[in-house]
Amino acid sequence: xxxxxxxxxxxxxxxxxxxSLNCTYSNSAFQYFMWYRQYSRKGPELLMYTYSSGNKExxxxxAQVDKSSKYISLFIRDxxxxxxxxxxxxxxxxxxxxxxxxxxTGTRLTIIP
Amino acid sequence: GAVxxxxxxxxxxxxGTSVKIECRSLDFQATTMFWYRQFPKQSLMLMATSNExxxxxxxxxxxxxxxxxxxxxxxxxxxxxxxxxxxxxSFYICSARVRTGATEAFFGQGTRLTVV
Numbered sequence: 001x002x003x004x005x006x007x008x009x010x011x012x013x014x015x016x017x018x019x020s021l022n023c024t025y026s027n028s029a030f031q032y033f034m035w036y037r038q039y040s041r042k043g044p045e046l047l048m049y050t051y052s053s054g055n056k057e058x059x060x061x062x063a064q065v066d067k068s069s070k071y072i073s074l075f076i077r078d079x080x081x082x083x084x085x086x087x088x089x090x091x092x093x094x095x096x097x098x099x100x101x102x103x104x105t106g107t108r109l110t111i112i113p
Numbered sequence: 114g115a116v117x118x119x120x121x122x123x124x125x126x127x128x129g130t131s132v133k134i135e136c137r138s139l140d141f142q143a144t145t146m147f148w149y150r151q152f153p154k155q156s157l158m159l160m161a162t163s164n165e166x167x168x169x170x171x172x173x174x175x176x177x178x179x180x181x182x183x184x185x186x187x188x189x190x191x192x193x194x195x196x197x198x199x200x201x202x203s204f205y206i207c208s209a210r211v212r213t214g215a216t217e218a219f220f221g222q223g224t225r226l227t228v229v
Contacts, residue, residue, distance in 0.1 A: 008154065036220075043119065043206050043220035044157070088156065099145065099210065101218060105156040 003027050006089055006104030014112050019076040023089035023104045026070065030102075031094035033065050035074045038086045038106065047087075048074070079111045115141045115211050119221030126197055126228055133193045134224045136207030142187035143209035147218070148180075151204040163190040197228040 006023045013019055021035075032051055036044035048063040050056045050072075056063045062075040072091075076083055089104040116139040126132050136146055144165045149157040161182050162170040169182035179201075181193040190209075194201055206223040 006156075034217075041204070041223070041225060043117075043208075043223040046217055046219065049217060099147075099218075100159060100162070101147075101157075103156040105154075108154075 001026060003102050004089065004091065004104045007107055008105050010108040010110060012110045012112055013079060015079060015081060017079050017111075019074075019079050019083070019109060019111075021074040021076075021087050021089075021107050021109070023072050023091075024070055025072075025091060025102075027091075027093075027102070028067075028070070029093045030091040032092050033063070033072050034090045034101070035061075035063055036088040036090060036103075037083075038088060040086075044088055081111045081113050084110045115139075115209070115217075115219045117143075117207065117209050117219045117221040119207055119224055121224060122222060123225040124227070126226070128198055128228055129196055131193055131195045132197055132226060133191055134205055134207075134226075136190045136192070136209070136221050138188045138209045141209075141211045143190075143211070144187060146184060146190040146207055146209045148182060148190075148192050149206045149208065151206060151223075153204075157206060160192075165190075194226065197226070199228045202226055202228045 004025045034049040035047045038044045050063045050065045053067045060077045064073040086106040086108045088106040090101045118137045120135045146163040148160045151157050160175045163182045163184040165184045184190040208218045208220045
């Protein structure tokens, strides 16, 4: 079993829809949770990060973490064609010396105009 | 956010030759950089952690002698793929944190290596 599971998609939604992206994980030591966006043939771009459980909002993006369920989500409101990309979840443990990020496989998202 | 620059963006080389990829932190000093490899439609797999002034720490299954990492300064780490073979063709990406223990990791734009 992988430490981080993410549905690879592809996921296609019409422009303006709300997108929900999710990851589950098995390692209870994970403390920091991140979402990256990766366009084709480019490096990942950090969208949001969250520490422990809770919600975090940034513009059209909302990240949620439920540590009790080992489940994290990214919501995109009013989705735009420019949001079409692969979205990677990533997580790591807390403290110094524990900086290794574990990534999900990524979900390929297409927003249809 | 902080800027990490990777060069070259793509490279084609002949089998048996060596290729060097550079990763630079442009507006901050990075004591630690990370090298990843990504196959099509797969996630990033950490290859090694590069520490300035010391030897890199390689993940299990990654050949140290094949993937040479040098982190000679606080703003530059290099990955050299030695005696490249077609199976080494992949997307290589580096990342760095603005300081030890920082949460955010910033990634370079990646290098697509094709070995023919």
